[in-house]
Amino acid sequence: MTTLDVEVQRGPAAGTSTKGLPGRPRGRAVAGRSRLSFLGVKPGEGRKFISATTLLWLLAAAYGFPVLWFILSAFKPAGELFSYPLHLLPQHPTVKGFVEAWHSFDVALYFRNTFIVATAATVLTLVTSACSGYALAKYDTIWLKMFFVGMLATTMLPTEVMLAPSFLVVRDLRLYNNLAGVIVPTVYTATGTLMFRQFYKTVPDELLEAGRMDGGSELGLFLRVMVPIARPVFVTLAIFSFVWRWNDYIWPLLVINNPHWFTLQIGIESIVGAQNVNWSVLLGASVIGMAPLLVMYLVFQRFVMNTDLNSGLKG
Amino acid sequence: MAVPAAALTVRRRRRRYGRYVRAPLTLIAPNLVLFALFFAWPAAIGIAYSFTNYNGFSAASFVGLSNYTQLLGDPLFHSALVRTLLFTGMVVPLAYVLSLTIAMLLVSRYAKGKLVARVFFFIPWLISPIVNGLIWRWMFGENFGLVNFALQRLGLPTLAWQSNGTLSLIVMVMAEAWAGTAFSMLLFVAALKNVPQVYYEAAAIDGAPGWRRFWHITLPGIRWTSFIVVLLTTIGTMKEYALIIAFGNGGPGTENNLMVQYIYQTGFQETRIGYGSAASLVLMLLLMAVAMLQILVNRRREKA
Numbered sequence: 001m002t003t004l005d006v007e008v009q010r011g012p013a014a015g016t017s018t019k020g021l022p023g024r025p026r027g028r029a030v031a032g033r034s035r036l037s038f039l040g041v042k043p044g045e046g047r048k049f050i051s052a053t054t055l056l057w058l059l060a061a062a063y064g065f066p067v068l069w070f071i072l073s074a075f076k077p078a079g080e081l082f083s084y085p086l087h088l089l090p091q092h093p094t095v096k097g098f099v100e101a102w103h104s105f106d107v108a109l110y111f112r113n114t115f116i117v118a119t120a121a122t123v124l125t126l127v128t129s130a131c132s133g134y135a136l137a138k139y140d141t142i143w144l145k146m147f148f149v150g151m152l153a154t155t156m157l158p159t160e161v162m163l164a165p166s167f168l169v170v171r172d173l174r175l176y177n178n179l180a181g182v183i184v185p186t187v188y189t190a191t192g193t194l195m196f197r198q199f200y201k202t203v204p205d206e207l208l209e210a211g212r213m214d215g216g217s218e219l220g221l222f223l224r225v226m227v228p229i230a231r232p233v234f235v236t237l238a239i240f241s242f243v244w245r246w247n248d249y250i251w252p253l254l255v256i257n258n259p260h261w262f263t264l265q266i267g268i269e270s271i272v273g274a275q276n277v278n279w280s281v282l283l284g285a286s287v288i289g290m291a292p293l294l295v296m297y298l299v300f301q302r303f304v305m306n307t308d309l310n311s312g313l314k315g
Numbered sequence: 316m317a318v319p320a321a322a323l324t325v326r327r328r329r330r331r332y333g334r335y336v337r338a339p340l341t342l343i344a345p346n347l348v349l350f351a352l353f354f355a356w357p358a359a360i361g362i363a364y365s366f367t368n369y370n371g372f373s374a375a376s377f378v379g380l381s382n383y384t385q386l387l388g389d390p391l392f393h394s395a396l397v398r399t400l401l402f403t404g405m406v407v408p409l410a411y412v413l414s415l416t417i418a419m420l421l422v423s424r425y426a427k428g429k430l431v432a433r434v435f436f437f438i439p440w441l442i443s444p445i446v447n448g449l450i451w452r453w454m455f456g457e458n459f460g461l462v463n464f465a466l467q468r469l470g471l472p473t474l475a476w477q478s479n480g481t482l483s484l485i486v487m488v489m490a491e492a493w494a495g496t497a498f499s500m501l502l503f504v505a506a507l508k509n510v511p512q513v514y515y516e517a518a519a520i521d522g523a524p525g526w527r528r529f530w531h532i533t534l535p536g537i538r539w540t541s542f543i544v545v546l547l548t549t550i551g552t553m554k555e556y557a558l559i560i561a562f563g564n565g566g567p568g569t570e571n572n573l574m575v576q577y578i579y580q581t582g583f584q585e586t587r588i589g590y591g592s593a594a595s596l597v598l599m600l601l602l603m604a605v606a607m608l609q610i611l612v613n614r615r616r617e618k619a
Contacts, residue, residue: 045425052425056432059417063493064435067442069461070450082459084467128345135342139335147343147350154354155547161554161575161598164582164591165361168371169353188349218338247443249557250575254583265445265557272449272561279453286446293441301434304501 074098074283081279097284101271107285109260110267114289117182117252117263118245124187125241126234133196134226138208155190167254181255182263186245192237199233200226235303243293264289365593371586382593391569392594395577402484402491402573403552410492410499410548411541417496418503419533440497448561451490452477477563480570487562487571491552499544503537510536542613549605553598574598 069088073081074097076090101107136148166185175181203226211221249265256262262270268289271282297304365382369375386392417436420426442450454461455476463473476482514532523531534541556575559565565572572580578598582591 048425049427052420052423053427055416056420056426057428059413059420060432060435063439063496066450066454066493067438070453073453084464086461086464128349131342132346135339139339141336141339144339144343147347150350150355151346154350155550158550158554161578161602162357162361162592162595163575163578164586164588164595165357165364166353167583168360168588169357173352184349185353188346188353193346218335219341222338222342243441247445249443249445249560250579265443268449269445269557269561282449283453286449290442290446294438297437297441298434301437304437 070283071287074287078280081283095284097280098288099284101281101284101288105267105271105281105285106259106262107264107267107288110262110264111288113179113261114246114264117179117248118242120179121183121186121245122238122241124183125189125192126237128187129189129192129237130196130227130230130234131222133193133198134200134222136193136197137200137203138205151190151193154188163250163254170255175255177256177258177261179256179261182248182252182261186248186251189241189244192241195233195237196230199230203229232303235300239296239300239304242296246293361592361595364589365596367589368587369589371588375589378589382590383597385590386593386597391572392577394569395572395574396597398484398571399553399574402488402555403549405485405488406491406495406552407545407548409488410495410552411544413492414496414499414544415503415541418500418507421500421504422507436500437497439494442494444494444555444557445561447490447494448487448558448563451486452562455486478567480567483563483567484571487559490558490562491555494558495548495551499548502540502544506537506540507533538613538616542609546606546609549609550602553602553605 072088072090075093075095077092077094077096080087080091132147136144170176170181170185173181175184207225208221211225216224247265248263249269252263253266253269256266259270264285268282268285271278271285364375366377366379367375368378368382421429421433421436426432439447455463457463457473457475457477460476462476466473474482476486510533514536515528518528518532554575555573556579559571559573559576563571565576574594575598578591578594581587581594585591
């Protein structure tokens with residue numbers, strides 16, 4: 001870690017120029033310049049550049065490889081999956097695994113259920129989080145403070161740990177074996193509320209005051225002025241929430257017993273549960289299950305990477 | 316952190332906004348109801364049922380602390396507890412080091428291709444815990460996996476990644492850290508960008524070597540984020556379930572059954588609601604103790 005100097009994007013490096021002072025063998029520095037100057041590397045920094053970039057890309061490869069291997073395997077025919085020697089690329093690429101998974105395991109049905117759950121939960125989460133995040137940022141009463149503390153507690157004591165009692169609550173509310181039972185209890189998330197609270201804290205109170213002078217009602221002000229300006233937060237939380245709900249496992253497992261309402265994650269796990277794992281089908285179903293999120297991420301990735309989660313959690 | 320200013324705004328705001336009751340109440344009503352229904356209520360009845368023998372159907376009768384004494388005497392509970400602590404104890408440091416290293420590379424001037432590389436780091440975050448478990452199970456298959464194939468090719472002995480409990484746990488530790496990196500990394504990137512540059516410049520003028528700058532400027536500068544990352548990773552790891560199920564169903568045998576799996580089996584599958592609730596409460600107390608401990612340590616360091 002000693003070679004990684006955290007020098008955030010700033011102009012010419014005044015600080016690091018000391019590294020290139022005389023007394024240091026010049027050969028390497030000159031070589032560094034001749035080979036790497038086209039990348040904007042200054043003389044004397046060649047070694048740092050090489051070690052940091054190499055480490056970054058080694059790690060990136062290590063993070064990407066397991067998924068790559070998994071996806072490439074899904075395109076191999078069943079016979080090729082287990083016969084040594086293994087090849088990185090499918091020798092006889094096929095989509096049979098996908099087709100088989102789609103037909104034999106109701107993947108289409110699971111897909112539809114998961115889509116309904118993730119979409120509905122995301123929309124509801126956006127609405128409730130925006131409302132309560134705004135209230136927590138712009139109003140000040142003792143019971144709002146109490147609610148805020150209670151909410152912070154839920155981030156530390158996740159409700160899914162209380163499996164059995166949560167199940168009883170869902171049963172008593174007649175939400176058992178019902179997609180609504182999967183959706184409604186997941187709508188409330190502390191993270192979402194904190195994200196909106198953090199955003200509205202940065203909105204000047206004068207904007208609110210001006211609206212009040214014009215005689216707008218409190219809720220009208222929120223809807224007409226405050227909701228539109230929070231668009232980036234809506235997009236970011238929408239992505240987060242969709243990913244969370246798409247990938248949920250234990251909660252749907254608890255609420256759903258009827259295969260007709262299975263979500264993708266339960267469906268995939270039910271393929272594993274069979275005595276002899278049919279890897280060909282399993283790989284196909286898994287890749288189908290993660291494809292929508294990969295596409296969504298590649299389209300919206302700047303919204304994810306620009307999230308300043310830190311300040312949100314700072315409260 | 317700017318306490319006087321904050322106190323001032325609070326006082327001013329109270330005068331100005333204190334009269335609004337209906338609007339904020341309407342705004343938080345949905346979340347308040349959901350919080351009461353799906354957090355407060357389960358927690359309350361969970362505590363109550365943990366002192367009964369309730370099984371979901373017949374009337375519950377009070378059994379005092381018998382669920383708890385039974386828990387303490389159950390070897391399966393012991394092993395689940397120890398395994399969970401072991402799992403968490405390995406995942407948290409590994410995930411911390413990985414996500415901080417990657418975050419530092421992503422803000423470093425020297426690393427090239429950061430925009431593309433960060434896409435790779437983020438992909439595991441998109442993968443569900445179930446598929447995550449399958450991905451690692453597929454790589455570490457005993458008779459068909461890529462890793463054993465590579466070992467064989469290199470003339471090394473192949474390893475029993477599934478049927479050896481310790482090896483199995485180690486692979487799951489890697490899988491968990493791999494999946495959790497992106498989120499922590501995002502927190503660290505934001506924190507690293509907020510460390511004032513002048514400190515580094517001053518240190519460079521004094522000729523402080525890189526590791527000293529890391530130790531004396533970077534680490535203190537991101538202390539709050541470190542605290543949050545460790546806390547969230549600990550909580551997330553202690554309640555892991557789906558990954559373990561998909562990787563090998565908590566096997567071999569019951570060796571790698573973790574706490575949530577134990578709670579699921581006793582409280583839900585065997586519908587021993589009272590007993591399962593008691594186990595839940597033990598896990599909750601454990602999480603609370605960990606959180607308190609970390610808050611205390613953080614306080615102490617902030618004072619020092």
